[in-house]
Amino acid sequence: MPDFSIGVDLGGTNLRIAAVSAPGEMLEKVTLGTKLALGRDHIIDEMCSAIQRLSGKYKATGAFLGAGIGVPGLIDLQTGMMRKAVNLPGWENYPARAEIERRLSARVVLENDARVAALGEQWLGVARGVPNMAMLTLGTGIGGGIVLGEKIWHGMNGMAGEFGHVTVEPEGYPCACGNRGCSERYASASALLRMAREAVASGQAPSLAGAASADAEFGAKSIYSLAIQGDEAARRIFRTFGRYLGILLADLVNVLNLEMYVIGGGASSAWDAFAPTMFEELRQRSIVYAATAPTDPLRDSSRKEEGASAQTASRSGQETVITRAVLGSDAGLYGAARVAVTAV
Amino acid sequence: MPDFSIGVDLGGTNLRIAAVSAPGEMLEKVTLGTKLALGRDHIIDEMCSAIQRLSGKYKATGAFLGAGIGVPGLIDLQTGMMRKAVNLPGWENYPARAEIERRLSARVVLENDARVAALGEQWLGVARGVPNMAMLTLGTGIGGGIVLGEKIWHGMNGMAGEFGHVTVEPEGYPCACGNRGCSERYASASALLRMAREAVASGQAPSLAGAASADAEFGAKSIYSLAIQGDEAARRIFRTFGRYLGILLADLVNVLNLEMYVIGGGASSAWDAFAPTMFEELRQRSIVYAATAPTDPLRDSSRKEEGASAQTASRSGQETVITRAVLGSDAGLYGAARVAVTAV
Numbered sequence: 031m032p033d034f035s036i037g038v039d040l041g042g043t044n045l046r047i048a049a050v051s052a053p054g055e056m057l058e059k060v061t062l063g064t065k066l067a068l069g070r071d072h073i074i075d076e077m078c079s080a081i082q083r084l085s086g087k088y089k090a091t092g093a094f095l096g097a098g099i100g101v102p103g104l105i106d107l108q109t110g111m112m113r114k115a116v117n118l119p120g121w122e123n124y125p126a127r128a129e130i131e132r133r134l135s136a137r138v139v140l141e142n143d144a145r146v147a148a149l150g151e152q153w154l155g156v157a158r159g160v161p162n163m164a165m166l167t168l169g170t171g172i173g174g175g176i177v178l179g180e181k182i183w184h185g186m187n188g189m190a191g192e193f194g195h196v197t198v199e200p201e202g203y204p205c206a207c208g209n210r211g212c213s214e215r216y217a218s219a220s221a222l223l224r225m226a227r228e229a230v231a232s233g234q235a236p237s238l239a240g241a242a243s244a245d246a247e248f249g250a251k252s253i254y255s256l257a258i259q260g261d262e263a264a265r266r267i268f269r270t271f272g273r274y275l276g277i278l279l280a281d282l283v284n285v286l287n288l289e290m291y292v293i294g295g296g297a298s299s300a301w302d303a304f305a306p307t308m309f310e311e312l313r314q315r316s317i318v319y320a321a322t323a324p325t326d327p328l329r330d331s332s333r334k335e336e337g338a339s340a341q342t343a344s345r346s347g348q349e350t351v352i353t354r355a356v357l358g359s360d361a362g363l364y365g366a367a368r369v370a371v372t373a374v
Numbered sequence: 375m376p377d378f379s380i381g382v383d384l385g386g387t388n389l390r391i392a393a394v395s396a397p398g399e400m401l402e403k404v405t406l407g408t409k410l411a412l413g414r415d416h417i418i419d420e421m422c423s424a425i426q427r428l429s430g431k432y433k434a435t436g437a438f439l440g441a442g443i444g445v446p447g448l449i450d451l452q453t454g455m456m457r458k459a460v461n462l463p464g465w466e467n468y469p470a471r472a473e474i475e476r477r478l479s480a481r482v483v484l485e486n487d488a489r490v491a492a493l494g495e496q497w498l499g500v501a502r503g504v505p506n507m508a509m510l511t512l513g514t515g516i517g518g519g520i521v522l523g524e525k526i527w528h529g530m531n532g533m534a535g536e537f538g539h540v541t542v543e544p545e546g547y548p549c550a551c552g553n554r555g556c557s558e559r560y561a562s563a564s565a566l567l568r569m570a571r572e573a574v575a576s577g578q579a580p581s582l583a584g585a586a587s588a589d590a591e592f593g594a595k596s597i598y599s600l601a602i603q604g605d606e607a608a609r610r611i612f613r614t615f616g617r618y619l620g621i622l623l624a625d626l627v628n629v630l631n632l633e634m635y636v637i638g639g640g641a642s643s644a645w646d647a648f649a650p651t652m653f654e655e656l657r658q659r660s661i662v663y664a665a666t667a668p669t670d671p672l673r674d675s676s677r678k679e680e681g682a683s684a685q686t687a688s689r690s691g692q693e694t695v696i697t698r699a700v701l702g703s704d705a706g707l708y709g710a711a712r713v714a715v716t717a718v
Contacts, residue, residue: 186692197625280541314552
């Protein structure tokens with residue numbers, strides 16, 4: 031029986047723990063709520079209990095290789111501490127890795143959630159067989175991860191891949207990071223909501239205003255529904271989203287020249303609504319993309335959804351592929367389990 | 375005696391060829407004019423003759439390991455051809471590497487000039503001992519190079535490092551690449567001239583107008599002279615330059631999280647005039663820089679010029695260093711010679 035590791039996805043809402051075999055088989059997956067109100071130590075208790083239960087269960091069949099924990103925030107790899115942890119009160123500058131290692135008596139790797147998702151898609155998802163890629167996770171913000179040579183590119187101290195804070199509009203919307211015009215202020219689920227609120231306030235978006243007042247759960251999905259029904263105000267919001275995502279991608283393609291850029295996260299399900307302007311900006315703004323673009327990138331991506339090989343174009347080493355993620359939220363679990371094994 | 379390689383810097387003005395020993399000693403350097411008017415084949419003749427003369431001369435003392443040629447333009451590494459060669463008529467889509475290899479019967483590597491300059495500064499310049507760095511060459515445009523693990527990071531097909539075409543102002547000044555608001559339209563020698571022309575045309579810059587009409591050689595240096603004399607219009611131009619260079623650097627630091635970013639090229643000699651706004655933007659716009667900035671980056675860089683070790687901070691693996699290049703135009707020769715030996 032194969033050796034295994036544990037991958038953890040610690041989000042602001044859910045705490046998910048999975049045992050994954052070394053070849054990449056999901057052995058078991060547990061989903062718990064993240065009880066933020068009960069505090070950091072309670073969350074660590076729950077996480078460690080679940081890891082111990084799973085590792086105990088599968089120890090009979092193979093060696094337990096360690097645990098990887100994906101967390102939302104900026105991590106200092108040297109210290110194993112979070113520098114920024116907006117959604118995890120009490121985790122900032124707390125020696126999380128050391129504490130969890132002590133409790134488990136096992137090797138623990140703490141890693142940014144978007145970086146492990148990138149590794150997951152590279153290992154077992156749409157970028158399988160593509161050694162160099164990046165992933166953008168479009169959620170409340172924009173998470174990023176770069177994989178070079180099948181390993182997360184950490185940079186100097188684990189902070190490489192902060193795509194969400196690339197400036198796409200110098201005098202643009204303020205960001206909590208202190209900058210203005212960060213990409214995540216334009217191409218994330220929270221950006222969709224802000225733009226919808228502004229459209230409603232302008233009085234020029236009756237359908238959005240109607241949906242917002244009728245639907246207590248009004249959110250990114252509602253705006254997407256209106257857009258695919260042809261509502262002009264909703265479509266305009268996704269054109270802005272696509273425009274700025276295209277600027278971000280153009281910058282990344284010009285700087286990195288990778289084989290593949292994978293778009294994941296909740297807001298990526300609105301692909302049909304934002305992809306046309308995204309590709310338009312990308313082609314116009316990236317000299318490297320213009321030289322390496324597939325003849326019909328939109329068609330390529332739909333082909334992939336129909337089951338064709340996503341890697342064909344990229345493996346030729348001549349085409350830059352921009353495509354959707356395929357593993358959903360499991361990408362982070364697979365990647366976290368993987369990083370426990372491969373991190374040095 | 376040590377083995378050696380030949381480095382070539384083929385610019386629009388000068389053709390420079392150097393024999394460099396494998397440990398990094400400059401054995402001999404030849405500077406010729408690039409006689410563009412006589413055509414591509416004449417330039418290749420001159421280059422190959424000079425390489426043959428130098429390699430013949432030093433063959434007695436060590437093995438000739440090959441030639442690296444730095445050229446201005448976008449190169450496809452697979453084919454060894456230039457995809458874009460604005461300043462070298464006739465080189466686009468011409469099998470330059472194959473032809474030069476045939477003539478020399480030696481291993482030849484064709485590489486972008488800014489990438490080899492980055493490798494030169496990493497090998498023997500300000501970034502010696504810093505395995506992961508990037509260099510920005512501020513000339514007519516902005517050249518870029520990324521070095522990871524002491525090797526040029528090429529990306530998929532040699533196009534990684536196009537920093538000059540990162541978008542810093544989405545609706546900004548048009549660029550020959552087809553984009554608007556590319557960084558090199560704001561933070562290069564040609565951008566300085568454009569901004570000076572605009573300031574003169576506005577009627578608000580009498581000193582610039584006077585200097586421009588009095589000086590037939592009016593250029594980036596003249597604008598710098600006025601700026602350090604306190605002329606407000608010239609100072610404003612460098613603040614704009616620093617602002618956009620800061621935006622570009624903030625993007626690079628957020629994406630790459632490297633130990634060091636080296637600023638070289640002719641326009642980098644105006645460092646005193648643009649560095650304050652550059653650092654200001656960088657600190658405000660990069661969440662990664664804010665977390666890793668030296669306490670006094672400007673003081674650090676001046677210390678370096680006084681001979682202190684530039685690598686001290688970076689070697690600690692905790693501080694992002696932004697500093698000036700030290701090898702001048704020899705960076706490209708050293709890097710080209712190096713790439714002939716290390717490229718796979």
